[in-house]
Amino acid sequence: MDHPRSAFGAPPQGGDPSGPARPDPRRPLGRASKGRLIALAVMLVGACVLPFIVSNYRVFQLTLTLVYAIALLGLNMLTGYNGQISLGHGAFYAIGAYVAAILMDKFGVPYWLTIPVAGAVCLAAGFLFGLPALRLEGLYLALATFALGVAMPQILKYKGFEHWTGGVMGIVIVKPEPPEWSGLSQDRWLYFVVLVCAVALFAIGWNLLRGRIGRAMVAIRDQPIAAQAMGVDTAMVKSLTFGVSAMYTGIAGALGAIVIQFVAPDSFNVFLSITLVVGVVVGGLASISGAVYGALFIQFVPNLADQISKAAPWAIYGVFLLAFMYAMPTGVAGFVRIVGGRLQQRREASKDSGPERGRSAGPGVSITSKERQHEVHS
Secondary structure, three states: OOOOOEOEEOOOOOOOOOOOOOOOOOOOOOHHHHHHHHHHHHHHHHHHHHHHOOOHHHHHHHHHHHHHHHHHHHHHHHHHHOOOOOOOHHHHHHHHHHHHHHHHHHOOOOHHHHHHHHHHHHHHHHHHHHOHHHHOOHHHHHHHHHHHHHHHHHHHOOHHHHHHHOHHHOEEOOOOOOOHHHOOOHHHHHHHHHHHHHHHHHHHHHHHHOOHHHHHHHHHHHOHHHHHHOOEOHHHHHHHHHHHHHHHHHHHHHHHHHHHOEEOHHHHOHHHHHHHHHHHHHHOOOOOHHHHHHHHHHHHHHHHHHHHOOOOHHHHHHHHHHHHHHHOOOHHHHHHHHHHHHHHHHHHHHHHOOOOOOEEOOOOOEEOHHHHHHHHHO
16 A cells, blocks of 8 residues: 655654654653753743843843854754755845844834744745755855855845845844833843744754654755655755755844844855854754854854954964864764763663672572672582
């Protein structure tokens, strides 16, 4: 009997023992799952408390960290999970930022409504860009996206678009006022707005990547021929992945524009695209938590390098980058995963080796302390 196929391949047959086992939702959570949920809950509580115990400038930095985390998650979907290298995602970040700025400045659209609009525009732009890019792979695709990142600032400066983009001068955005019932300052209110968006997008990304779409993305990355033979529409999956990745980056760009209150073409040069790639690699490829680690790196390490040396901050930044790559070649997320696995093995080993456990005397034979005393007396 033939099973229906979709763009993401044939569904796994329940009677095939060799197929991937699906988790039973009625099955109680294991210790590892409960530990992750507890850690996640603690992190969310800490993220909600943090803006009340730090200065407004730190709140601004943490808000930008969340913005970068959203952008890095989108790029990680494309590069880490699907294997498509992009050196031009700063262009989609710019598109999202300018969509939000133009809607707020020219049409008076509320700031919260510009966020989904920016995501939809970048979803369409990324999908359309991904269609011709299907003919390219590896370094050729990277070069094509690099050209997009290089060209975007010049496109934004074009005189024909100057009425909308503001040309070289850019657009100044009015900082949103928090509602009276919140009792929050502007910085703290924007922090919680970005935090809610980040939590929602990370939850959507987690469900997307652990489902059939995510398995199809990874299959195309690892074995494209086998994935196509299994019924995966590689062209559609690649284009959709490019579109979803651009959507995440565009939403991050809109949020970044609202937080910074200013957009200009020179703010979205190709260095932004390279910075996003650095964040993905440092945080950890094909890792959802790696987006957060990478965002912390690209937000705080340049400031730290500038504090260490005003004369050569980028040299210090390069030293930090080399140190991270040498000490954690799989990224921060991979390093945390390895350390956590070793600690778990030690805990299991310590539980198995108790004082009542006898020494081994062969396969399936154990000599207890009383038997050992009998051997000595005899």
